[in-house]
Amino acid sequence: MDHTTRARISLIAAHLAHSEHSQLQNEGVLERIDCRSKGGASGFKVAVLGASGGIGQPLSMLMKMNPLVSVLHLYDVVNTPGVTADISHMDTTAVVRGFVGKEQLEAALVGMDLVIIPAGIPRKPGMTRDDLFKINAGIVRTLCEGVAKCCPNAIVNIISNPVNSTVPIAAEVFKRGGVYNPKRLMGVTALDVVRANTFVAEVVGVDPKEIDVPVVGGHAGITILPLLSQVNPSFSFTKEEIEYLTNRIQNGGTEVVEAKAGTGSATLSMAFAAAKFADACLHGLRGDAGVVQCAFVASEVTELPFFASKVRLGRAGIEEVYPLGPLSAYERSGLEKLKKELLASIDKGISSVRQ
Numbered sequence: 001m002d003h004t005t006r007a008r009i010s011l012i013a014a015h016l017a018h019s020e021h022s023q024l025q026n027e028g029v030l031e032r033i034d035c036r037s038k039g040g041a042s043g044f045k046v047a048v049l050g051a052s053g054g055i056g057q058p059l060s061m062l063m064k065m066n067p068l069v070s071v072l073h074l075y076d077v078v079n080t081p082g083v084t085a086d087i088s089h090m091d092t093t094a095v096v097r098g099f100v101g102k103e104q105l106e107a108a109l110v111g112m113d114l115v116i117i118p119a120g121i122p123r124k125p126g127m128t129r130d131d132l133f134k135i136n137a138g139i140v141r142t143l144c145e146g147v148a149k150c151c152p153n154a155i156v157n158i159i160s161n162p163v164n165s166t167v168p169i170a171a172e173v174f175k176r177g178g179v180y181n182p183k184r185l186m187g188v189t190a191l192d193v194v195r196a197n198t199f200v201a202e203v204v205g206v207d208p209k210e211i212d213v214p215v216v217g218g219h220a221g222i223t224i225l226p227l228l229s230q231v232n233p234s235f236s237f238t239k240e241e242i243e244y245l246t247n248r249i250q251n252g253g254t255e256v257v258e259a260k261a262g263t264g265s266a267t268l269s270m271a272f273a274a275a276k277f278a279d280a281c282l283h284g285l286r287g288d289a290g291v292v293q294c295a296f297v298a299s300e301v302t303e304l305p306f307f308a309s310k311v312r313l314g315r316a317g318i319e320e321v322y323p324l325g326p327l328s329a330y331e332r333s334g335l336e337k338l339k340k341e342l343l344a345s346i347d348k349g350i351s352s353v354r355q
């Protein structure tokens with residue numbers, strides 16, 4: 001597609017984002033924009049649910065910048081027309097469409113390859129992630145019912161907390177809808193890895209880009225278990241360094257919640273981590289080799305039904321869940337300690353849908 005055509009498409013898309021006419025009235029033009037913008041080349045359709053929020057907005061911006069995305073659907077219960085109009089002016093390839101309110105959820109989801117869910121309330125100081133369960137469980141359940149109905153083959157990235165419970169909730173919703181594929185459901189724990197890389201890099205004095213720290217278990221407090229014995233490239237840490245790093249990584253979320261003093265939790269670093277993780281999912285879908293990330297997934301790595309560990313991403317979603325590998329005595333003890341809490345959170349999610 002030449003530059004002139006591309007410019008015309010951007011103009012029409014921006015105009016439609018501002019238009020008072022409904023999505024349906026614009027459907028014909030938008031479909032043509034979709035087809036032409038892809039120019040026959042590959043490109044993925046991605047939806048962000050909760051796109052107007054603290055995570056949703058920067059995440060949507062980063063997904064608009066991703067060259068693997070051809071169509072970007074932004075859904076929320078409020079404010080998506082404004083966010084969509086704003087993001088649609090970015091001169092990158094993806095065509096952006098906004099959807100607002102539950103009556104537009106299905107239209108937002110039809111045909112999506114990847115659905116990213118950062119919808120839900122965040123923590124305030126003094127709260128645990130589990131304190132968000134009551135409200136966020138219902139939000140995730142409703143959104144996943146929409147996914148089951150409209151894009152049952154999409155990869156789903158769950159960001160909404162408590163991840164240790166919302167991922168099992170999503171699995172139960174998909175089972176009820178008869179569409180559950182454990183290879184396509186992932187809890188996003190990428191921020192734990194991003195933090196671990198940053199904090200380890202500070203301690204050893206290297207560029208964080210050079211560091212890869214596996215973080216396993218779950219996504220809350222002691223269930224977050226960094227494997228410092230498996231840092232790549234390998235470093236040997238003192239006992240004090242291991243304790244400091246493990247504690248800081250496990251409490252990174254609380255560090256941000258307290259610094260934000262009641263105005264929310266991590267949004268910018270989360271959007272960065274989620275965009276990195278989504279990009280890995282898209283590279284996997286494209287068929288790239290060797291795409292490995294940590295994620296909270298259905299698992300047989302331990303006796304728990306869900307567990308975060310390294311996974312290999314491919315065309316099917318999760319192609320392989322890697323075993324934990326050799327652990328230090330400190331990590332083995334951390335693993336045993338986290339199991340009770342993680343299992344309770346998993347069971348809470350499952351039973352909330354089954355009852």
Ligand SMILES: NC(=O)C1=CN([C@@H]2O[C@H](COP(=O)(O)OP(=O)(O)OC[C@H]3O[C@@H](n4cnc5c(N)ncnc54)[C@H](O)[C@@H]3O)[C@@H](O)[C@H]2O)C=CC1
Pocket residue numbers: 049050051052053054055056075076077078118119120121122123132136139142143158159160161162163188189190191192219264265266267270
């Ligand atoms: N997995 C992780 O590592 C992390 C997870 N989180 C979690 O992400 C979630 C979102 O955090 P923020 O963006 O800071 O919150 P926020 O309150 O700024 O944004 C949440 C957005 O969700 C929307 N929303 C609420 N109900 C909805 C529904 N039924 N359908 C669609 N959208 C809906 C709201 O309108 C709002 O725009 C929280 O649960 C938070 O705890 C936050 C940081 C890291």
Ligand SMILES: O=C([O-])CC(=O)C(=O)O
Pocket residue numbers: 122123129161191252253254256257265266
């Ligand atoms: O701490 C929170 O509530 C948000 C979160 O999951 C994180 O930043 O890791």
